[in-house]
Amino acid sequence: MTLVTDSPVWRPYTQHALQPGAVKIARAEGCWLEAEDGSRFLDAISSWWVITHGHRRPEIMQAIREQTESLDQVIFAGFTHEPAERLARRLVEITPKGLDYVFYSDSGSTSVEVAIKMALGFWRNRGKARTRIIALEHGYHGDTVGTMSAGARSAFNASYEPLLFDVARVPFPHQGREQQSLDALEAACKAGAAAFLVEPLILGAGGMLIYSAQTLGRMREICAQYGVLFIADEVMTGFGRTGNLFACEQAGVVPDIACYSKGITGGALPLAATMCKAEIFDAHYSQDRACAFFHSSSYTANPIACAAALANLDIWEKGDARESVTRLCGLQEERIARFRTDGRFDNVRRLGTITALDLRAQQDGYLASIGLDLLGFFNERGLLLRPLGRTIYVLPPYCITGEELDLAYATIDEAAARFSN
Numbered sequence: 001m002t003l004v005t006d007s008p009v010w011r012p013y014t015q016h017a018l019q020p021g022a023v024k025i026a027r028a029e030g031c032w033l034e035a036e037d038g039s040r041f042l043d044a045i046s047s048w049w050v051i052t053h054g055h056r057r058p059e060i061m062q063a064i065r066e067q068t069e070s071l072d073q074v075i076f077a078g079f080t081h082e083p084a085e086r087l088a089r090r091l092v093e094i095t096p097k098g099l100d101y102v103f104y105s106d107s108g109s110t111s112v113e114v115a116i117k118m119a120l121g122f123w124r125n126r127g128k129a130r131t132r133i134i135a136l137e138h139g140y141h142g143d144t145v146g147t148m149s150a151g152a153r154s155a156f157n158a159s160y161e162p163l164l165f166d167v168a169r170v171p172f173p174h175q176g177r178e179q180q181s182l183d184a185l186e187a188a189c190k191a192g193a194a195a196f197l198v199e200p201l202i203l204g205a206g207g208m209l210i211y212s213a214q215t216l217g218r219m220r221e222i223c224a225q226y227g228v229l230f231i232a233d234e235v236m237t238g239f240g241r242t243g244n245l246f247a248c249e250q251a252g253v254v255p256d257i258a259c260y261s262k263g264i265t266g267g268a269l270p271l272a273a274t275m276c277k278a279e280i281f282d283a284h285y286s287q288d289r290a291c292a293f294f295h296s297s298s299y300t301a302n303p304i305a306c307a308a309a310l311a312n313l314d315i316w317e318k319g320d321a322r323e324s325v326t327r328l329c330g331l332q333e334e335r336i337a338r339f340r341t342d343g344r345f346d347n348v349r350r351l352g353t354i355t356a357l358d359l360r361a362q363q364d365g366y367l368a369s370i371g372l373d374l375l376g377f378f379n380e381r382g383l384l385l386r387p388l389g390r391t392i393y394v395l396p397p398y399c400i401t402g403e404e405l406d407l408a409y410a411t412i413d414e415a416a417a418r419f420s421n
């Protein structure tokens with residue numbers, strides 16, 4: 001495995017003093033990444049959760065090629081274009097009923113930042129002083145200042161703490177302790193809040209923590225009862241990961257605002273959509289220019305990214321995506337089952353296409369060296385997994401085969417033999 005070491009590139013979430021090199025990838029296809037030196041990596045985390053159907057899915061690549069024949073970036077204030085218009089209509093059709101407006105941006109973080117701003121704008125334009133955000137313990141919503149504020153305080157954001165705004169924090173609804181969490185949410189709602197921001201059913205970067213659809217449903221009801229806006233961050237869960245197209249469907253929940261990114265283009269290009277109910281849009285609709293929604297990214301509604309997203313929606317509506325997801329849920333369950341009674345692991349779990357297991361190790365936490373040791377161990381064996389501390393998770397593209405998953409789990413088994421205690 002050849003590493004690029006002499007480079008001006010500053011990589012994300014990388015301690016360069018400990019991880020001085022990076023593998024230079026030349027080609028990607030299906031579940032595989034191929035490096036310049038010919039070594040191959042099974043992409044068992046979908047390249048940070050974005051690739052849904054598989055790398056370079058032909059229909060999406062074709063749509064991108066075709067779109068480049070007529071449009072590149074076009075300013076999106078005062079101008080629009082067919083890919084953005086068509087995509088917005090189709091998103092309104094496939095997302096939970098009632099999410100009638102679409103605001104485009106270009107990453108998961110911006111989609112959540114937009115959601116928070118929409119919520120605050122809603123209350124301000126209605127003449128109510130509601131600014132407090134409620135968020136779930138261990139949540140992760142991105143790396144901008146607003147999303148870091150709503151996310152868990154951790155090593156990820158310790159340096160920026162003085163800039164972060166305070167939020168009301170609700171304990172994670174661990175199994176058997178759901179009521180505690182619901183009571184805390186109710187108390188925070190009663191105290192007055194603008195919105196509750198939550199990752200539905202599973203907290204990703206917080207450790208792949210799963211909670212029940214019933215609890216999600218109750219959270220939604222509590223917010224409705226106190227008129228607190230309910231924001232679903234479906235950046236990771238959206239587009240099939242939890243077994244349904246959207247995680248909120250499992251609880252019959254219609255959020256007031258929902259954030260989608262990552263899988264929206266099948267992972268091919270950056271794009272995000274923050275969708276909201278008409279009342280949120282209407283609160284900004286006024287003869288007073290000061291009530292407008294003041295947010296934009298230069299690349300808002302990039303036509304090529306919108307074309308990729310439209311091709312992705314075709315795969316969901318007319319193609320094989322739903323069958324692939326159902327098949328993968330089964331394959332994952334078959335493979336994770338034996339680890340449930342394996343004493344080297346705690347909390348072996350699956351939600352839809354995602355599995356996670358906590359290696360019994362002396363060290364805990366994201367910064368524990370076990371995370372880097374495991375990462376290196378997997379990389380050397382041609383497996384792309386990025387454990388969160390001692391939490392190993394498998395979140396693969398939907399095209400992965402049983403044999404490819406067997407490779408991944410055999411390597412996890414080997415890692416446990418080496419690193420568990």
Ligand SMILES: Cc1ncc(COP(=O)(O)O)c(C=O)c1O
Pocket residue numbers: 049107108109110112140141142143199204205233234235236237261262
């Ligand atoms: C739930 C959730 N929200 C927001 C984000 C931020 O997305 P991005 O990295 O595209 O800014 C992530 C990224 O992993 C996420 O998992």
